[in-house]
Amino acid sequence: MKNIVLIPGDGIGSEITNSVTTILEEAGAEVNWIEKSAGLKAYEETGNPLPDDTVEAIEEHRIALKGPLTTPVGSGFRSVNVALRQKFNLYSNIRPARTLPSIDTPFRNVDMVLFRENTQGLYIGKEKWINEGEDKRHSEAIAVVTEEASKKIIRAAFDYAVKNERKKVTLVHKANILKLTTGLFLEIGQKIAKEYPDIEFQDLIVDNMAMQMVLRPQQFDVVVTTNLFGDILSDLASGLVGGLGVTGAANIGDDAAMFEAVHGSAPDIVGKNVANPMALLFSSLMMLEHIDQKQIAENIRKAIYKTLVEKKVYCTPDIGGEGTTSTFTQAVCDNI
Numbered sequence: 001m002k003n004i005v006l007i008p009g010d011g012i013g014s015e016i017t018n019s020v021t022t023i024l025e026e027a028g029a030e031v032n033w034i035e036k037s038a039g040l041k042a043y044e045e046t047g048n049p050l051p052d053d054t055v056e057a058i059e060e061h062r063i064a065l066k067g068p069l070t071t072p073v074g075s076g077f078r079s080v081n082v083a084l085r086q087k088f089n090l091y092s093n094i095r096p097a098r099t100l101p102s103i104d105t106p107f108r109n110v111d112m113v114l115f116r117e118n119t120q121g122l123y124i125g126k127e128k129w130i131n132e133g134e135d136k137r138h139s140e141a142i143a144v145v146t147e148e149a150s151k152k153i154i155r156a157a158f159d160y161a162v163k164n165e166r167k168k169v170t171l172v173h174k175a176n177i178l179k180l181t182t183g184l185f186l187e188i189g190q191k192i193a194k195e196y197p198d199i200e201f202q203d204l205i206v207d208n209m210a211m212q213m214v215l216r217p218q219q220f221d222v223v224v225t226t227n228l229f230g231d232i233l234s235d236l237a238s239g240l241v242g243g244l245g246v247t248g249a250a251n252i253g254d255d256a257a258m259f260e261a262v263h264g265s266a267p268d269i270v271g272k273n274v275a276n277p278m279a280l281l282f283s284s285l286m287m288l289e290h291i292d293q294k295q296i297a298e299n300i301r302k303a304i305y306k307t308l309v310e311k312k313v314y315c316t317p318d319i320g321g322e323g324t325t326s327t328f329t330q331a332v333c334d335n336i
């Protein structure tokens, strides 16, 4: 049995984590859940959005499966997602987007894996007021890019490409404008690419990348980019293959890992039994692969694909079904 810290999280979090733990149990996954709290609900209950015993549990067990955590817009506490990624130096946020059977989208044969630098960039939210006077307010934000963190994520992307027989790595930047920060990221990418002569290397400026992704997404294989660009492009990539209800993700560091979906707490659909658990389920399959329970992951993947064939009956409305979170969960269990 592998101990895994389970953080159900906010919004649709408990609905989708219940679904995922039910399916993993049905499939015979050898996991022992250690449930902990974090996010808005934890803040409302304890005054702390990241309680000490949650951090201690991850420190001890090193692997977590996490539902989405709400971060208030504007004032309020800072993102617990970002805090956890930084705290455990989970520098690779790996977000695959693959065309799925039976899900109708304008795009076929999409199969890209986006590597998002997960600890730096503009995303760290380092902001300050320069002037707070009425009608004169002036705020500034700092983007951090270091050689060390850039090397780690770019190498992770190339190593993944080699290990998974991928052919190309595309590095996305804005080095024409942000010459020092994303310029450094690009320069390191160009250097590291020379160590991998069998992998084709390409760099693209982020605005062009966004356009290319909706024009011809099939051209992308492995993609590596800085934190904020990766955040935006991974939602875009999800949209190409059926939406946020179907894309999983892994946050991986050298000695800890946290698995979550690309999506957030989906406040517009909470409590309606229509949240699609497939995204977190795919994240949990990445987790099972990470802890060497590959056969169980494969069995669940086959059961998901089988369920998708009867999508209309069993799946949730976001992908064109007339089912619910519960009917999907039951159908996947029946198909295992």
Ligand SMILES: NC(=O)C1=CN([C@@H]2O[C@H](COP(=O)(O)OP(=O)(O)OC[C@H]3O[C@@H](n4cnc5c(N)ncnc54)[C@H](O)[C@@H]3O)[C@@H](O)[C@H]2O)C=CC1
Residues within 6 Å of the ligand: 012, 067, 068, 069, 070, 071, 072, 073, 081, 244, 245, 260, 261, 262, 263, 264, 265, 266, 267, 268, 269, 274, 275, 276, 277, 279, 318
């Ligand atoms: N890793 C995390 O924990 C993340 C947390 N967030 C947080 O989530 C909160 C809400 O953010 P939003 O911008 O509304 O993004 P969101 O990802 O929660 O929702 C965007 C849209 O996608 C739909 N959607 C998302 N997941 C779905 C699912 N599993 N099944 C069906 N439909 C789904 C929602 O109903 C909504 O219409 C914010 O506080 C944000 O900070 C956002 C993204 C990631």
Ligand SMILES: O=C(O)CCC(=O)C(=O)O
Residues within 6 Å of the ligand: 069, 070, 071, 079, 080, 081, 082, 231, 262, 264
């Ligand atoms: O931390 C948050 O609330 C947002 C996170 C997010 O959008 C993401 O990880 O993709």
Ligand SMILES: [Mg+2]
Residues within 6 Å of the ligand: 231, 232, 235, 262
């Ligand atoms: Mg995001």
